[in-house]
Amino acid sequence: MNFELDEDILFMKKNIRDFIQTEVEAVAMQIEEDNHIPERIINLSKELGLFGLSIPEEYGGLGIGMVGKCALYEEIGQTHNGYTTLIGAHTGIGTVGIVEMGNEQQKKKYLPDMASGEKLGAFALTEPAAGSNAANLKTTAVRRGDKYILNGLKHYITNATEASVFTVMAVTDPDQGAKGITSFIVEKNFPGFQVGAIEKKMGLRGSHSAELIFEDCEVPVENVLGAEGQGYVNALKILANGRAGLASRNLGSCQKLLDMSTRYAKERIQFGMPIIKNQAVSHMLAEMAVEIEALRSFTYRVAWMVDQGMKVIKEAAMLKLYGSEVYNRVADKAVQIHGGLGYIADYPVERYYRDARITRIYEGTSEIQKNIIAAQLEKEYS
Numbered sequence: 001m002n003f004e005l006d007e008d009i010l011f012m013k014k015n016i017r018d019f020i021q022t023e024v025e026a027v028a029m030q031i032e033e034d035n036h037i038p039e040r041i042i043n044l045s046k047e048l049g050l051f052g053l054s055i056p057e058e059y060g061g062l063g064i065g066m067v068g069k070c071a072l073y074e075e076i077g078q079t080h081n082g083y084t085t086l087i088g089a090h091t092g093i094g095t096v097g098i099v100e101m102g103n104e105q106q107k108k109k110y111l112p113d114m115a116s117g118e119k120l121g122a123f124a125l126t127e128p129a130a131g132s133n134a135a136n137l138k139t140t141a142v143r144r145g146d147k148y149i150l151n152g153l154k155h156y157i158t159n160a161t162e163a164s165v166f167t168v169m170a171v172t173d174p175d176q177g178a179k180g181i182t183s184f185i186v187e188k189n190f191p192g193f194q195v196g197a198i199e200k201k202m203g204l205r206g207s208h209s210a211e212l213i214f215e216d217c218e219v220p221v222e223n224v225l226g227a228e229g230q231g232y233v234n235a236l237k238i239l240a241n242g243r244a245g246l247a248s249r250n251l252g253s254c255q256k257l258l259d260m261s262t263r264y265a266k267e268r269i270q271f272g273m274p275i276i277k278n279q280a281v282s283h284m285l286a287e288m289a290v291e292i293e294a295l296r297s298f299t300y301r302v303a304w305m306v307d308q309g310m311k312v313i314k315e316a317a318m319l320k321l322y323g324s325e326v327y328n329r330v331a332d333k334a335v336q337i338h339g340g341l342g343y344i345a346d347y348p349v350e351r352y353y354r355d356a357r358i359t360r361i362y363e364g365t366s367e368i369q370k371n372i373i374a375a376q377l378e379k380e381y382s
Contacts, residue, residue, distance in 0.1 A: 003300040009068040012048075016075040019048060028080040031206040032351055037083055045087065045117065050076070052115030053091040054099060059111035066303040070248035077252020081355035082206030084249050089158040089207070090114070092242035093363065094121025097167040097183065100241065101226040101234055106185060110165055122163035124154040124186075124212050125235050131156075132368050134169075135178040135232055139214060141170035143221070148172075148184065150192070150217040158362070160195050160210035164188050167238070168212075169231045181231035185223040192217030203354035239363055243316040244303045247323030250359055251299055254292045254327055257334040257352055261285060264338055275337075284333045291326045298322060314376035321369035324359035331356040 005013070023044055031037055045051065053069050055061025064072075069091075076084050095114050098106060098121075113119040130136040139152025150170050157166075166186045173180030186193060196211030226234050262285055265276035275281045302319045305312045331353045335342035342349040360366045 001301060001304050003067060003304060005068065005071055009064065009071055012062075013071055013075055015048060016050070016072055017078075019044065020075060020079045024079045024083055028083075028348065028351075029346075031080050031082055032345075035082075035205045035208075037086060037206045041083065042117070049115075050087055051090060051117035051120070053087075054095050055111050055115040056099065059107055060115035061111070066244055066306040067300060070244055070299055070303045073245050073248035074252040074255070077249035078256040080206065081253060081352070082204045084253075085204050085207035086120075086159060086162065088242075088245060088249050089122065090120045090163075092245050093123035093238050094159060094163065094165075094167070096241045097123070097225055097234060097238045098165075098185065100237065101183075101230075102185075105222065106225070110185065114165060119164040120159055120162045121165045121167070122157055122159040123238065124157050124166050124168040126156045127152065127154055132365055134235060135181070137169060137171050137181060139168070139170040140174075141172045141182060141184065141219070143172070146221050148182075148219045148221065148224070150184070150186070150214040150219055152214050153196075154212040154214075155196075156199060156209050156362075157212050158207060158209050160212060161198060161208045166212065167225060168214075169235055170214075172228055172231075176229065178232040179229050181235075182228045183225040183231035183234045184219050185225050186217065186219055190217055190219060202357060203351070204358060240313055240316045241306070242363065243320040243323075244299060244306060244312075246359070246363060247295065247299045247319045248303070250323040250327040250356075251292065251295050253352060253356070254288070254295065254330045257330050257349065258285070258288050258292055260349060261288065261334045261337045264341075281337055284337055288330050288333050291330065295323055295326045314373055314380075317364070317369040317372040317376075320364060321366050321373070324356075324366060327356045327359050 024041060027038055027041060049062050052061030053072060057063035076087055098110055114121055125134060127138055129138055139150060141148040141150045164187060168184045168186045169181055170184060171180055172182040192215050194213050196213045198208055198210040265281050265285060266274050268275045298319055302312055302315045305315060334349050335353050338349050341347050344350060
């Protein structure tokens with residue numbers, strides 16, 4: 001395995017690091033207070049090509065592999081997680097379906113504008129009765145002539161208010177269970193489609209999640225993504241593909257927390273000495289560093305496997321599980337090291353602590369990842 005990055009990726013890493021440190025970090029507290037990412041930051045992100053991370057060069061994207069993409073995600077993860085999520089949801093589950101499963105006509109129609117950031121993507125699977133049980137969808141799609149008519153409700157959809165292109169899962173044959181689900185490319189201006197209530201969340205401010213409402217929504221037949229009945233399989237592939245990217249963003253946030261905690265521990269004086277000299281504090285920092293390094297190695301190993309075209313169902317689930325659990329443990333230790341300051345909203349550690357919690361839930365809960373891992377082990381030992 002070779003995780004060495006080429007000069008182009010190293011150059012992009014530096015540019016993104018500079019952008020994160022000088023531009024995004026400067027407005028991080030503003031994003032938290034306003035629940036809005038400034039348009040200037042979005043435009044600068046477009047100029048850097050961040051919206052095209054997952055899109056091939058022939059469609060206007062950067063055309064980089066998963067190892068390179070994870071290296072860039074790690075930099076992006078070291079700032080406000082609302083901004084990170086807007087970028088990650090677009091470049092991950094928002095675009096991967098069209099890149100991997102779209103036909104040439106669909107790719108030419110949608111990917112160039114998605115690569116430039118002129119159109120953002122979102123992924124619409126979750127419903128009130130279908131979260132972890134992804135096969136229990138109630139949104140229906142009935143073919144009428146050259147259109148499908150969609151009816152139903154989605155919720156907790158990341159980028160719902162900003163996106164123009166949605167990958168939507170709906171039931172085309174209720175008698176077939178999971179095999180009766182089909183995926184569609186839905187545009188925000190299609191008749192019968194609207195964005196509903198915006199969710200009020202514990203964290204990830206600036207990244208908006210909302211309901212999607214389909215009332216006799218008209219979707220052209222040519223907007224079926226893959227074949228009819230392959231939607232459930234498509235959804236699982238899309239989610240699995242994005243797990244290395246999500247882990248690398250978590251990795252970036254963990255590294256940021258370690259950096260902040262170490263600096264603070266060296267500066268904070270108690271009992272006449274910096275608290276880093278206190279064994280309890282130094283051991284927490286050591287534990288954070290070990291877990292972060294393990295997550296880094298695991299992330300790039302899975303990314304390398306993806307680039308080799310290897311099957312990573314089990315490994316991607318392990319990585320998603322481990323990455324989200326590590327982020328939560330690191331965030332908890334960071335708050336403890338900062339003491340009362342870590343509990344104050346004016347300091348970023350408190351924000352990371354709240355933002356970390358969703359990583360054990362979205363894009364497949366920790367419990368679902370364990371189910372996937374166990375199922376793959378059962379197959380391997382049968």
